[in-house]
Amino acid sequence: MTNLKEYKLSDLMEIKYGKDHKHLADGSYPLFGSGGIMRYVEKSIYEEESILIPRKGTLSNLFYVNEPFWSVDTMFWSKIKQDLVLPKYLYYTLKTYNLAELNVGSAVPSLTTEVLNKVLISIPDKNTQTSITEILTSLDDKIELNNKINHELETLAQTLFKQWFIDFEFPNENGEPYKSSGGEMADSELGVIPKGWGVGSIYEISDVIYGAPFKSKLFNQEGKGFPLIRIRDMKTFQPQNWTEEVLPKGTKIVAGDLIVGMDAEFRPIFWLGQPAWLNQRLCYFNPKKGFSKLFVREIIRPQLAFFENSSVGTTVIHLGKADIDTFKSIIPNKIVMGLFEEISNSIFEKIINNSKEKNQLTYLRDLLLKKLITGDLEINEINN
Known part of the structure; x- marks a missing residue:
């Protein structure tokens, strides 16, 4: 990659400490901890694009945020100097660094602003930053879409199981909900279940x-x-x-x-x-x-x-x-079990196929991330 310019991280972003959130009531702003969103609160700590870095714990678990947010006191958040670098490009760049190697803690892995500010970052021109960011973001968007679809499929599968085998509202021979349509029930060691099961x-x-x-x-x-x-x-x-x-x-x-x-x-x-x-x-x-x-x-x-x-x-x-x-x-009867197997297998196959695709996209994203940021792969090579 040509036209790279080297900066200290302190030249590109001002690192700030998160704050205690116990006094905050519930609200609409996401509250970030080292594991992601913990809850939603009434106030925001910052309202522009930012990169969040764990101060303690899993040091490589970074977050890019492009909406108003609050950050806990075990996280750093940042004000990014957007005249020099695109916030999301900087986020992708930092993802290629092993921040765990900067650990200064003993019992608990920890980072300090002093250590982070000295990290050297090589940044290309804005056009290159934009092109790389668009490529990686498009892959992230596809991964997120797959996650959303699978979440909906999982919810559907669990709802179907509950409806059929906990509420016993599977379709009877007339296509009506079994239990609420007067289906016969019998006692068992697991409670009342449909007669014949x-x-x-x-x-x-x-x-x-x-x-x-x-x-x-x-x-x-x-x-x-x-x-x-x-x-x-x-x-x-x-x-x-x-x-x-x-x-x-x-x-x-x-x-x-x-x-x-x-x-x-x-x-x-x-x-x-x-x-x-x-x-x-x-x-x-x-x-x-x-x-x-x-x-x-x-x-x-x-x-x-x-x-x-x-x-x-x-x-x-x-x-x-x-x-x-x-x-x-x-142990349901064979007719009910056979129908559920047919429906659930269709859902299951979609979940597995989406998951495989997500894993392939994640692998591709991580491979391109490293190669594009380090300059081992040029934008025109991807276009070709």
């Missing part, structure tokens, strides 16, 4: 397969062998370790498989990453014929939450096979 163990609706004990000393980060899913990979869907070890009882997980971590948090998630081995302390719920993945997930979700919330007095909570053995499920 049953109650069974988790194993009547799903196989439960446990991860294998791959040896950590054989892990590598060079991509040798096959990737390995560990609990920490469930949020990013990006395995950090590979192994050349092959175990007889090893299970390969692919996109769309329903897995659960068995330490700390017991959350059922659909894996969205590349095919990978399932490591120990994770389990895979493989629905039996006639039962959809969404049905199984919604059945186990509250039961997992029960064990997570009832485990007290230990630093890290654990889920065991004995706990899963206690899981129960309603």
Whole structure:
């Protein structure tokens, strides 16, 4: 990239401290903490474009804000000198820096204005800034649209499950809501359910397969062998370790498989990453014929939450096979279950496809971000 000019960060932005928010009533302005929007409050601390940087905690978790906002006292916010740099371009540039390397804390990762102000930033001319920002923003917009669509699909799926299997308002033979149309009900160990339905163990609706004990000393980060899913990979869907070890009882997980971590948090998630081995302390719920993945997930979700919330007095909570053995499920009749499977599978496929596309867009955005900001890739190369 030509025509770069180097600045100290203090030349490009004035870093300000956030303020306490406990005295603020609820309102319409977003209040940002290191994890994102915490709530909405009655006042704003600033009303122009700004970049928010954690003062403590996860130091690389930056936010670009283009609306009035408030920032907590563990965050920095900024007044950007827009005659020199576009705020969003500066945000994208800072995203390429590993701010965690500037940590001055001991027990808690921390940043200071003194350290941040000395960071050197190379800035191109305004036209180049604009072109790069437009490219990256277009990808961010597509990612956000996918997130919005998936959120709506998830809400639809959970609403459908509740309507059919909690409120029992699935369509009867006349297409009317079953329970409110006088459908017969019967007592069961899980409460009143439609007559003719049953109650069974988790194993009547799903196989439960446990991860294998791959040896950590054989892990590598060079991509040798096959990737390995560990609990920490469930949020990013990006395995950090590979192994050349092959175990007889090893299970390969692919996109769309329903897995659960068995330490700390017991959350059922659909894996969205590349095919990978399932490591120990994770389990895979493989629905039996006639039962959809969404049905199984919604059945186990509250039961997992029960064990997570009832485990007290230990630093890290654990889920065991004995706990899963206690899981129960309603067993709908085949007609209702078949219809739900058809509808829910359609929703599920859309969620998975959108998620795969989002992951591809995120990878492309991050790749272009680094290459465009550093000048390894020119704008005209993208246009071509």
